[in-house]
Amino acid sequence: MSDHAAASAPGAPSSQAAAHVPHLARQPRRGRVAPGSVEEKRLREIWETPPGWRGWLSSVDHKTIGLRYLVTAFVFLLMGGVEALIMRVQLARPNATVLTPEQYNQLFTMHGVTMIFLYALPVLSGFSNYLWPLVLGARDMAFPRLNALSYWIFLFAGIFLYASFPTGQAPDAGWFNYTPLSGLEYSTGPNIDVYALGMVLLGISTTVGSMNFVVTLLRMRAPGMSLDRVPVLVWGTLTASAGNLLAVPSVSLAFFLLWMDRRIGTHFFDVLNGGRPLLWQHLFWIFAHPWVYAVVLPAMGIVSDALPVFCRRPLVGYGPVALATVATMAIGFVVWIHHMFATGIPALALSFFGSASMVIAIPSAVATFAWIATIWTGRPVFRVPFLFFAGFVFLFVVGGVSGVLTAAVPFDWQLTDTYFVVAHLHYVLLGINVFPVIGGIYFWFPKFTGKMMSERLGKLGFWVMFAGFNIGFFPMHIAGLLGMPRRIYTYPADMGWNTVNLVTSLGSFLFALGVLIFLVDLAVSLKRGKPAGDNPWDAPSLEWAVSSPPPPYNFAVVPTLASRHPLWEDRIEEPGNGGQLRSQLDEGYLLAEGREALGTTALEANPDVILKMPGDSYAPFVLALFAALFFAALALAAWPVASAMLFGCAVAIIVWLWPERELIQREPVAIHDAGG
């Protein structure tokens, strides 16, 4: 290989000339970097984002982006929560007039859109963005600039989706936005256009984020971290990302076709001209059911990784849990029709999709029993994160059982569009997403900030939330069985629904109080939390091997892994290892000739390539801005502006992708024709 011809001699000191005419290959040196040494300072200089607004707009550090994701998603959670509380005031008693029907429609639609699209996945992307490189022993994600792009587009799409809210014309056809209600005939305002175009924009963010996770897993794991040694959070996010790559195009296409029907005059969902409203339902649920798993599997991964720390033992059944994660998503692609049981489709399809939906219970049960066995056989330490994770297991079982019930077609016919379904989806989404997320914040807050959160406020907050949640949402099952339909803005006094609704409203405010206690704890701990140290929970995975908060370069040397629990190796023997091999965290490859990271092979994680990582860049922000303005121009039907913005996007992409010498994407000196 001519690559090798250009290699510097092994062990040779890195020449100063390397900065000007980069080598095309070298043998990476191994060594140690002492904290506070000259080498360490140099690494810090290479990787640090400059302070001020420049660094703010151009940073590609996965830790910065991860925290931005977490904070932004949490703000959306609070907005969605306030919308829910206003609805619960309206529904607390019969014949209330707090809201008009139109306002109620907008609120329940925006509540769903916010929670499902702007909170549930982005918050998990926040955890994964922050944690992936740290748990994988990498310096950054595979595509740091794409990571920044993903965040900026998410932020702009969130603002976009809320743009028509202040004018009282927010999307109002429900988060699944069925045609023909969402068609031009019944929704003439800008509300559905905003929803449709905003979702296409958000889809770009989700897609590039998912690409980044998939490639990061395949290429950026530390040497020795074979696939059976990655944390379950990584399995969860990987599965979710692969699912998103296949599923998101479906909903983006559906929303684009709907927008074309509305503003261009096509006939995809237009019944009078042979279009089919059911096409919408197919395209929407082909996406939205896998999406349900995308917003829970990474959260289940958080529990699978963090719960065992508080049981003082490894997770029971790592292999089955990892396989169950993948199996859930795989089966999740063939169950979408269970959202459409009541649409009059053939009995054969009903039977197939009903049974497939029940089969999902098997991998879910595998994971559940693994968690229970981990608690059962461990020595539980009742710290705050443990409470949230154990609470999650309980809520997951309740939500899972009500899910299996609705997989039975005749029972589903009884319950479709009743509050039973509302109860089920909230047990699933809050139980499997919000509880692990808050537990995860308690667990990783010390790593994020270097400070501990309060045990006392945390425990109080948990019990208030747990009680409020069950008091608020359990009665919804009963309301559904009593026949109360979802999405009604009020109800008459003589339906027998008064008590359950009052209890639900009280519970929801109690739950909100719990969230408030959590927020107070966050604010107080941020200011006055006790110093955490590197590994306050005595946890086994790689992120706890670096300081809190981690340095900009993550790992001074590339660690080498020999087991699934690198920080517990002195206490447990890994099967097949015999205690012979130990992970090496202090000594490893020194990659410090510019921003460098180690690329490894996809399966065994053997060293494969020294990757040149891009520095901070404005390109992601500029591209995201042009993309958002393009969609804004489409919404306003300002075609010349839209064309100009599209051109801006193209220029930004070309500048971004122009082959750089620094990244060794091209030859250092121009190549001339070798022919005669």
Added chain:
Amino acid sequence: MSDAVDLHPASPAPREPGEPAGVLPIGSAGERSGGWWGCLTLVLTEGALFGYLIFSYLYLASQNPQHWPPEGLPKLAPGVANTIILLTSSVFVWLCERCVRRRRVRWAVASMAAAVVLGIVFMGIQLLEWHHHPYGLTTHLYGSLYFTITGFHMAHVAVGIVVLALLLVWTALGYFDERRCAALTIGGLYWHFVDIVWLFIFSTLYLTPYLFEEWSWPRT
């Protein structure tokens, strides 16, 4: 024969963790670069997008009680010609990288130029065909489907032509040789993908109506 080793002559021997790595390439080295893997994920998600477009077409066609396509069976000649043109352009893109790897920069530029021209010819023929149709995007359901699906593909061809033109410029500037030409490999992958998608679109829009001729257009 059980010479499994011969199938993967380049794969390194399994290594114990901690054993020092040999000499490693630096930067965007062909299929070891992040961009190659990223483009594969792009192909996956874009492939899904076209899959859903074709699903929508077949679903709506199967639910349609009237003659399908309403204007009669599609003419095959332009589509067949375009298929051949697009596949030929893929060969030239492949050839360009081969030439670059032998440092024949001029031949490489010429080859990529041929690919760009063929791409433009494809778009021209497609535009002519669009122009000759008696129906438009909003005339009826079939028109909506036909123009949306071919329009999506045309947009991809247009992006692809810009990509190929940039690769042409970069090749002419002497950016690439056999050691560093990941951009050519990655851009080529995208172009081949756009071509393969066309085969599926051609089969769906132009060939399936003939398969279901009896059912949609009873012979008189």
